[in-house]
Amino acid sequence: MRGWQKIGGVLLLMLLLAGLTGCGGSNPQGNGAGAGTQANSSNTSTGKPRYSVALEATFAPFEFRDMKTGEFTGFDIDLIKAIGQVEGFDVDIKEMGFDGIITALQTNNVDLAISGISIDDERKKAVDFSLPYYQSGLVVAVKADNNTIKGFDDLKGKKIAVQINTTSAKEAKKIPGAMVTELDKVPDMFLELKNGGVDAVVNDLPVTAYYIKQGNNDVKIVGDIRSAEYYGIAVPKGKTEILQKINDGLKALKANGQYEELYKKWFGQEPPAFLPGEPPQQKS
Structure with a gap:
């Protein structure tokens, strides 16, 4: 009797171990940083490729969270989804700090990034950029009652x-002599300005203008636009298939009028003639 009890106990133990292996032995995909980041991953509901898209969601009107729904919204969000529609892929938004986006691309933790990223020579060494899709520039913002700072020349x-x-x-x-405070998010910069921690904010024109338009009349833009720059969609080096889809999508949206519609929706004006789908003309 004792022998059968012992054998039965061993059999029971083996069955339990087998059950545990079946439940937890595999490594299913989750919602971590690496989930859904492979370019050839697909959306099981649509069968389309699914690309993970990095962004920093405090850069209104390009990307931010809708206060009512909590959903990501903005020009960049609409644009990348529209590109996905014409090029046949779905997107999976991955929110992160702006300073981590390039690294996430370099380590292939995301497939692409759209977050008001200016195309410059230093970044082009680390990632590849699409054709430009927005022309921006930098401006100075101060408190509305500040009459001493009138532009970049007064920031020394x-x-x-x-x-x-x-x-x-x-x-x-x-x-020269500027004391620069680097902060993670756009709202933090303006809060620091309002609290008197800094004298001015240097930021992208459309973002600063949108911030003031939302009822923040205690802040104003002063002086001229400096350093005209172009935004591009970034992809990891060598991801030519994704980059081609992005560029083809931008051209298609320009041709079918969707880009113009989105531009008017978020900026209330006609887009520059060259955007998107063709490089800006160099001044002679």
């Missing part, structure tokens, strides 16, 4: 807030 020796690892930060650091 001043305290300036910028977003970390941006072209705004690079430009501000060129200013």
Whole structure:
């Protein structure tokens, strides 16, 4: 009797172990940073390729969260989804800090990034860029009652807030004697300005203009636009298939009028003639 009890116990133990192996032995895909980042992964409901898209969602009107729904919205969101529609792929949004986006692309943790990323020579060494889809520039913002700072030339020796690892930060650091504070998110910069922690904010024109338009009349833009720059959609080096789809999609949206519709929706004006789908003309 004891022998059968022992054998029965061993059999029971083996069955339990087999059950546990069946439940937890595999490594299913989850919602972590690496999930859904392979270019050949597909959406099981549509059968389309599914690309993970990195962005930093405090850069209105390009990307931000709708206060009512909590969903991502903005010009960049609409644009990448429209590209996906014409090129036959789905997108999986991955929110992260702006300073981590290039690294995420380099390590193939995401398939592409659209987050108001300026195309510059330093970034082109790390990632590949699409054709430009937006022309921007940098401006100075101060408190509405500040009448001493009237532009970039008045920022010498001043305290300036910028977003970390941006072209705004690079430009501000060129200013003699400037004390530059780099912050993670756009709202943090303007909060620092309002609280008196800095004298000015250097930021992209459309983002600053949109911020003021939302009822923040205690802030104003002063001076001229500096450092005209172009935004591009970034992909990891060598991902030529994805890059080709992005460029073809931009051209298709320009041809069918969707790009113009989206531009008017978010910026209330006609887009520049060259955008998107063709490189800007160099001034002679």
